[in-house]
Amino acid sequence: MALIELEDVARTFTIRAKVGRLRRERREVRAVDGLSFTVEAGECVGYIGPNGAGKSTTIKMLTGILVPSAGRLRVAGVDPARERTRLARRIGVVFGQRTTLWWDLPLRDSYDLARRIYRIPDARYRANLDRCVELLELGPLLDTPVRQLSLGQRMRGDLAAALLHDPQVLYLDEPTIGLDVVSKVRVREFLREINTVAGTTVLLTTHDLTDIEQLCGRVMVIDHGRMVYDGGLDGLHATGRSERTLVVDLAGPSAPIEVPGARVVKVDGARQWLAFPAEDSAAPIVAAVAAGYPLLDLSVREPAIEDVIARMYAKVPIG
Amino acid sequence: MGSSARLYLAIARGSFRRYSTYRAATLAGVFTNTVFGFILAYTFLALWRARPGLGGYDTSQAVTYIWVSQSLLITVAVWGGGFQDDVQERFRTGDIAVDLYRPVDFLGWWLAADLGRAGFQLLARGLAPITAGAIAFHARMPHSPLTWPVFLLSVLLAVLVSFGLRYLVSLSGFWLHDSDGVRAVMLVVAMFFSGMLLPLGLFPDGLRQAAQVLPWAALIQVPTDIFLERSTGSALLAGLGFQLAWAVVLLALGRAAQLLATRKVVVQGG
Ligand SMILES: Nc1ncnc2c1ncn2[C@@H]1O[C@H](COP(=O)(O)OP(=O)(O)OP(=O)(O)O)[C@@H](O)[C@H]1O
Ligand SMILES: [Mg+2]
Numbered sequence: 001m002a003l004i005e006l007e008d009v010a011r012t013f014t015i016r017a018k019v020g021r022l023r024r025e026r027r028e029v030r031a032v033d034g035l036s037f038t039v040e041a042g043e044c045v046g047y048i049g050p051n052g053a054g055k056s057t058t059i060k061m062l063t064g065i066l067v068p069s070a071g072r073l074r075v076a077g078v079d080p081a082r083e084r085t086r087l088a089r090r091i092g093v094v095f096g097q098r099t100t101l102w103w104d105l106p107l108r109d110s111y112d113l114a115r116r117i118y119r120i121p122d123a124r125y126r127a128n129l130d131r132c133v134e135l136l137e138l139g140p141l142l143d144t145p146v147r148q149l150s151l152g153q154r155m156r157g158d159l160a161a162a163l164l165h166d167p168q169v170l171y172l173d174e175p176t177i178g179l180d181v182v183s184k185v186r187v188r189e190f191l192r193e194i195n196t197v198a199g200t201t202v203l204l205t206t207h208d209l210t211d212i213e214q215l216c217g218r219v220m221v222i223d224h225g226r227m228v229y230d231g232g233l234d235g236l237h238a239t240g241r242s243e244r245t246l247v248v249d250l251a252g253p254s255a256p257i258e259v260p261g262a263r264v265v266k267v268d269g270a271r272q273w274l275a276f277p278a279e280d281s282a283a284p285i286v287a288a289v290a291a292g293y294p295l296l297d298l299s300v301r302e303p304a305i306e307d308v309i310a311r312m313y314a315k316v317p318i319g
Numbered sequence: 320m321g322s323s324a325r326l327y328l329a330i331a332r333g334s335f336r337r338y339s340t341y342r343a344a345t346l347a348g349v350f351t352n353t354v355f356g357f358i359l360a361y362t363f364l365a366l367w368r369a370r371p372g373l374g375g376y377d378t379s380q381a382v383t384y385i386w387v388s389q390s391l392l393i394t395v396a397v398w399g400g401g402f403q404d405d406v407q408e409r410f411r412t413g414d415i416a417v418d419l420y421r422p423v424d425f426l427g428w429w430l431a432a433d434l435g436r437a438g439f440q441l442l443a444r445g446l447a448p449i450t451a452g453a454i455a456f457h458a459r460m461p462h463s464p465l466t467w468p469v470f471l472l473s474v475l476l477a478v479l480v481s482f483g484l485r486y487l488v489s490l491s492g493f494w495l496h497d498s499d500g501v502r503a504v505m506l507v508v509a510m511f512f513s514g515m516l517l518p519l520g521l522f523p524d525g526l527r528q529a530a531q532v533l534p535w536a537a538l539i540q541v542p543t544d545i546f547l548e549r550s551t552g553s554a555l556l557a558g559l560g561f562q563l564a565w566a567v568v569l570l571a572l573g574r575a576a577q578l579l580a581t582r583k584v585v586v587q588g589g
Binding site: 060084093095 | 322325326329330333336337340412413414416417418419420421422423584585586587588
């Protein structure tokens with residue numbers, strides 16, 4: 001049985017907005033609109049989509065702090081909203097912009113509290129804490145009040161707090177937001193470790209695609225609450241109708257090149273950029289250019305994953 | 320000890336320790352309470368010289384009333400505050416949503432935290448004013464040693480009632496977006512009806528009877544009368560019973576409001 005199962009899950013919000021001076025209007029927002037997917041134990045899944053796509057809403061439903069308006073949702077076999085408290089002992093959650101740590105007290109106190117909250121047996125607590133402290137390099141921070149921690153340090157602190165009770169699933173909502181490159185690397189290494197070594201299932205949302213490239217074997221892209229892609233990272237290129245770019249240097253400035261199978265997207269003096277479908281071969285295009293124009297040099301650029309996804313977001317009809 | 324008891328104890332202990340880190344604020348607070356104690360004590364002295372036996376208090380009881388109430392003021396949070404500031408901050412930042420997925424009872428969590436705070440403030444903010452009063456004004460200390468434990472019990476009940484009131488104000492944030500307005504109104508009401516400014520017995524007819532049955536009387540008036548040994552025997556039991564009844568009612572209301580608030584968040588999305 002899959003660890004996470006969603007079947008046609010939808011979530012609408014009613015927003016009361018002021019129109020004019022007195023009139024108030026009720027408007028429905030479909031944050032999640034017929035979402036179905038399953039996640040198996042041990043997977044690491046990247047969950048991406050543009051702002052307002054419904055990622056956080058999905059995560060809230062998976063933790064049970066929000067009920068779906070329609071559809072069926074199961075995590076570890078239970079309905080999260082019905083059995084929120086029971087499920088809480090089996091999941092870990094980190095919201096990048098929120099903290100569960102005790103603001104004015106040393107980090108250590110928050111961990112001690114987590115141990116009481118989740119009733120973690122002493123030996124296990126000590127082992128888990130030691131592992132987190134080592135991997136996240138928290139040793140020197142344990143006796144520092146949380147309010148004195150930097151964002152990156154606090155995020156590492158929150159990650160440890162979410163994992164002390166050995167959750168089966170870890171949901172991360174933008175865990176690398178606002179972190180510098182070094183902190184991001186450390187957080188990613190840690191997540192990889194707990195996913196591959198400890199076998200914790202990880203579902204993470206992010207706007208930093210490097211997170212996904214380095215961690216996730218699978219990526220789900222949503223937009224307007226609907227799944228637009230679910231599969232491996234490489235498959236994105238085919239689905240996203242991604243394009244490769246042929247950059248050519250001619251002997252001198254010229255009118256845009258006209259060859260079959262490619263179109264010019266940019267001209268800068270003697271240099272021109274030609275886009276063509278990623279799955280097509282570059283050879284016939286290069287041959288055609290060489291035959292018709294004074295070609296000096298050329299290079300082929302692979303599509304950037306950002307561009308692929310940007311195109312995917314743009315493609316989805318609004319509404 | 321049960322695992323829940325241990326959890327709540329850990330929360331209370333952490334909260335106690337947290338307040339103990341605010342050293343400068345504590346010192347400033349002690350200073351302010353003591354200065355106000357002097358001002359009010361002189362005022363009461365003048366008043367009771369002009370009208371001896373006012374409200375059934377002799378002059379030494381009247382002065383002591385001031386010092387006891389100054390000692391309790393912060394512990395029973397007449398002006399609001401304590402966990403309220405935390406909850407309000409969590410509403411503002413949206414962190415309140417993450418509190419909901421922890422397998423801990425919301426009310427139990429904040430109550431434990433507030434008891435930890437009250438414990439610290441009783442020691443840190445309560446001892447100095449009453450000592451100053453005892454030295455400078457020969458404040459009337461309890462004659463019977465038994466009065467002390469009963470007084471402490473009454474202070475505990477006062478904190479519970481105060482928590483119940485503040486919890487309801489805090490939860491109004493789930494509906495009002497911001498509980499600042501309600502809080503400001505509650506502050507004035509509490510100052511007046513707790514007996515902090517004037518013993519409730521001095522209020523004019525009608526207002527007096529009303530004030531004596533409202534929950535705020537449980538904050539200052541009831542414990543202070545116990546300290547002054549004005550309430551003894553059945554009056555003492557009535558006072559404690561009054562506090563207990565309000566504590567039970569308010570905590571039950573708090574629990575009901577919490578259910579509604581949670582449902583609102585879970586169903587409507589906050
Ligand atoms: N409590 C709420 N009340 C009303 N509308 C909401 C609520 N929560 C979310 N929404 C709306 O639902 C939609 C999806 O929001 P959600 O927070 O899930 O997006 P997201 O994918 O997490 O975006 P981001 O990348 O910006 O974090 C948005 O249009 C948002 O305005
Ligand atoms: Mg989000």
